[in-house]
Amino acid sequence: MDLINFEATELRLGLPGSTDEWDKKSTASPVNTNNKRSSSEMGSSVSDETGSSRSPSLAKAQVVGWPPVRSYRKNIIQGKKSESESGSGMYVKVSMVGAPYLRKVDLKVYKSYDELLKGLQDMFKCNIGLYSEKEGYKSEFAPTYEDKDGDWMLLGDVPWDMFLTSCRRLRIMKSCEVIES
């Protein structure tokens, strides 16, 4: 999955032109000398890094347990970095209104929204219906997802590939709860 193409369409809060530095310094960390990035940008820009380009710097830092940062904090940091994971599987949580527990789906298994919706309908035994640009979903349910910026978006508006890079988790809401902005 080539993530680089989406830089142009990504909304960011950084300075214009600063993306060039990212391409040049492929081994650089997400936090660069600019020091003027907001947290949401830190989250989004990291997705540009592929696993291989980071390994030289990681290998150097592989002294076990050093620096002495607790696992919990380490996981938070790593969680912030790899919010849209590449590699084996892309599991995101799915919550369903009224269900007592959440499920997880591997988004990589699906090639399109249709497939994903079918999978969700099977999993939760509900009927979500078909997407229409003007009216969303003509059923009592509305599938939504949380994107990298923390916003809840209706499923289906953006191209599938773009959705894959920005989806953090899914929530099937009741249509009446959906606020059209």
Place this chain on the structure above:
Amino acid sequence: MNPHRKRAKTVDRVDSADSALVSSESTQMRPFPSKPLSVDRVKSVESSESGRMRPFKDKILFVDRVDSVESSESSRTSQFSDKISGFDRADSVEARVDSAGSTRMSRFPDEVLERVLALVDSHKDRSAVSLVCKEWYNAERWSRRHVFIGNCYSVSPEIVAARFPRIRSVTLKGKPRFSDFNLVPEDWGADVQPWLSVFSTAYPFLEELRLKRMAVTDESLEFLAKKFHGFKALSLLSCDGFSTDGLKAIATHCKNLTELDIQENGIDDLGGHWLSCFPDSLTSLEILNFASLNSEVSFDALEKLVSRCKSLRVLKVNRNISLDQLQKLLSHCPQLMELGTGTFMQELISGPVTEFKNMFSNCRNLITLSGLWDATPLYLPVIYPACARLTFLNLSYATLRSDELSNLLSHCKSLRRLWLLDTVGDKGLEAVGSCCPLLEELRVFPADPFDQEILLGVTESGFVSVSRGCPKLRYVLYFCRQMTNAAVATIAQNCPDFTHFRLCIMNPGQPDYLTKEPMDEAFGAIVKTCTKLQRLAISGLLTDRTFEYIGKYAKNLETLSVAFAGSSDLGMEYVLQGCQKLRKLEIRDCPFGNAALLSGLTKYESMRSLWMSACNVTMNACRVLAKERPRLNVEVMRDEEGGDDSQANKVYVYRTVAGPRKDAPPFVLTL
């Protein structure tokens, strides 16, 4: 503390008395059953060596307490609830003693002694009290309600239960601290179940359990929930082995729960349903912290829980709770003192400051704020109304820049404790120095600890700025990538009151980046100037000179953490010889060998524990240590990949009255 001086005065009076404790019981001690302190015992106390008298001098005070009871006509019980602050009474006691022409110390029964000792909280004080004489030992053990066990293997649950029959609260710590950094394999031990099994019969009325670095299973949590009917408070910090199913059991069965504090554990997060298990009848919750759990809980259940628990004073939610959900919660519990928010951003129609401007306006008791996940400059102003009263602000999950921090801190004049990410940079720390003159604790965590390419974060200059503006600093944890000896010397001069100084220069063995010299003088300056130093963590390029300084000057040091430092055995020897009060020594990747290890032969029993990993210690030296000191457990952890069997790569030594561990896994050898 002033009271101590006054205490000494009273005791001198007692010491010099020839006559026994006399009291006309019938007139003065009427309400209490008669069990006088015998004359012989008093004399033996008086004539004991000065060593015994020291605790006596410090702790005696109850004598004047009792006298003051006697002298008043009002109800005795109310006098006992009078706190230890009534030291003017000591003088009046002496006066009475003088005018009577003889030293009149009342005899008082054990119950009285116990009642007074019940007011003694500190563990150190209680240990001292128990050493005075047998009667005091007994009174102390019957009056103790809380036991603190710093190393779960230093004692067995049976011994604890036998000595202290009336415990209501237990604090238990398990694994060595370096297990937080993956240096201890899984299944090492520190299982809480053996403790719970003994406690279920010995302390069926146990109310509080606080565990740190213990192995806890869901079965144990269920056992705890079901066997201890009055159980109230559970705190789990840095524990592992359990899942949210265990939390379900706690929520379901603990009818009187006041505290559930789950922090930074290796927990299997199976979902947020545990929170919905709190019954509708549970209204006693005062502390709820699930900030470190990832699963979404039912907001409906949480809102109802918060609404019905009117005594709730600490609420720390996890990242899944949105801003508008938080606002709803706060409307139900304006009495909160400590709040951990969820995610601190949300797409809104009118914008955060209008939508949420009243969120904190009713929270007049709020003094601690944490969480603030994903907080950006757009949303931070929402907290401004609460900032003036805050004493503790934890921003270590918010990636703020210097100007964002600066704007925020200008509202936070009362801060005593501040935790940050190093994204704020040196400029952000300048703002700390100028806005927070009352600051006592600062922790700066690395946003990106494992990437060596970046040159960001904070430097020596930020630390110096803080030290200039915050002379009351006593606790610092600072992660940085560069430091100089001169800067640390300046910091020490500015802040001589340090009790905890933990400096982590993230590149191992890095020298002073300006002079290229070792960082010896930096830590030398700290230990020379900061005489109250109790805890020290050192880093950077360090020779034996650092340890020479530590051994020579750090006379109050109790905990020392060392990594990638030192030149020879001498380093460790200096510390073991010089630091009288040393209790915990943890060392990794240092060139200290057998001579160093064995130089502490006579010292380790006065310490809680020693950890040495990746040093130059051999199995033979460990065997010698184990043989010479049977009251120590000398444990060696075997590496998985074989390696040299004569080298002892991970050594953990600790004093114990419980003998060798019976639950040691195969990779732990007790010598």
